[in-house]
Amino acid sequence: MEAAVDISTIPAPYGRITVLGGGAWGTALAVVAARAGREVRLWMRDARQAEATARTRHNPRYLRKTALPDGLEAMSDLAAALAGTEAVLLVTPSVTVRDMAARAAPLLPAGVPIFVCAKGIEAETGLLMSQVAEQAAPGRPIGTVTGPTFASETAAGHPTAVTVACTTGPDVPPAQRPAARMALSLTTDTFRPYVSDDLVGVEVGGAVKNVIAIACGILAGAGFGENTRAAIITRGLDEIKELAVRLGGRRETVTGLGGLGDLMLTCSSPQSRNFSYGFQRGQGVAEGAVFDGAPVVVEGRFNAVTVTDLARRLELNMPICEMVREIVADGRPIGEAFAAYWSRPLMAEPRAMDLTFPHPAEDAAARRFGEMMP
């Protein structure tokens, strides 16, 4: 006989969810939540875009082919979007998270959780996105939904898995914890969330992988193949792990969906804006001419600086992120920056062995890469 399920252990999904940000990922998450049976309000800052979305049932600017399901309402009035909501997904670029959370806070009752889905680290403070939201909208659980998720594939119904993590009060039973409730609230036949209690670990993965993806893009654009990509992904994972652990996250979280999963996706697909930005730079396209000058959200370009600022403060060695910073922020020629990265002293894997030797072919590397890369 099958064991009876104790229904007190099953989380209650949220009834109404508000998504702040009508870009590609905000629209995709709103579609997922509506498909999962939630009543969804999708807030976008542009009134004309919201009106057209509501009228045509398609977002005219992002994921244009995706028909919006019943139960999803688009609007530009922030107070109306947040009225009566039970949980918020904040899905605007990382530089806007503090402002958006502060605008939402007075319109949200205490206790309504905010899940920040932007990937990054704040420039002025070195804080993770959940920590930024916690400061700007205190008095509520703060979490994230993250993982290897291209918006267009999620919206098209490709099987997609994410990690959901959230702060929780000490006495909250497992089924009432916001991460579990949000995971259930977003579950559909094709969208499968996992729950994590390591918010720091999953967020560090999301912030740093975009910088590593730029490095992979640059090297692919310069003509290097899969050996090089695998090396950068693996050494990039090591940088993510070091930062996550230093900030209080757990080592094993880094090999989950929000770490290795997202790193693999972003580092190996031209669909990624970060990879694609890097690819164009690696082919010799000048900084201002990438994406023909269009204002595309490339989080890693900005976060190469925020991540390395934080690493420097923590005295943590993150050489791939430093190389990307030199190229995208300091304007160092790619060949020179890569040669310097590649011909650093030889060392041990793992870092704990603490072993280094001078690189015997440093000058040859500088000549080779300096000649063949822009």
Ligand SMILES: NC(=O)C1=CN([C@@H]2O[C@H](COP(=O)(O)OP(=O)(O)OC[C@H]3O[C@@H](n4cnc5c(N)ncnc54)[C@H](OP(=O)(O)O)[C@@H]3O)[C@@H](O)[C@H]2O)C=CC1
């Ligand atoms: N796209 C993806 O596959 C995924 C993206 N993410 C993350 O989600 C975040 C958002 O990315 P994504 O949706 O793809 O980006 P998009 O460029 O597709 O959309 C950005 C959205 O944010 C809005 N926005 C920009 N600035 C502001 C502001 N100051 N105040 C309010 N709204 C603003 C834009 O409005 P407008 O159109 O009016 O400019 C637009 O609706 C990023 O951190 C990204 O890394 C995470 C997982 C997957």
Ligand SMILES: O=C(CO)COP(=O)(O)O
């Ligand atoms: O975060 C993403 C996939 O998980 C989207 O990556 P890009 O921002 O590089 O397109």
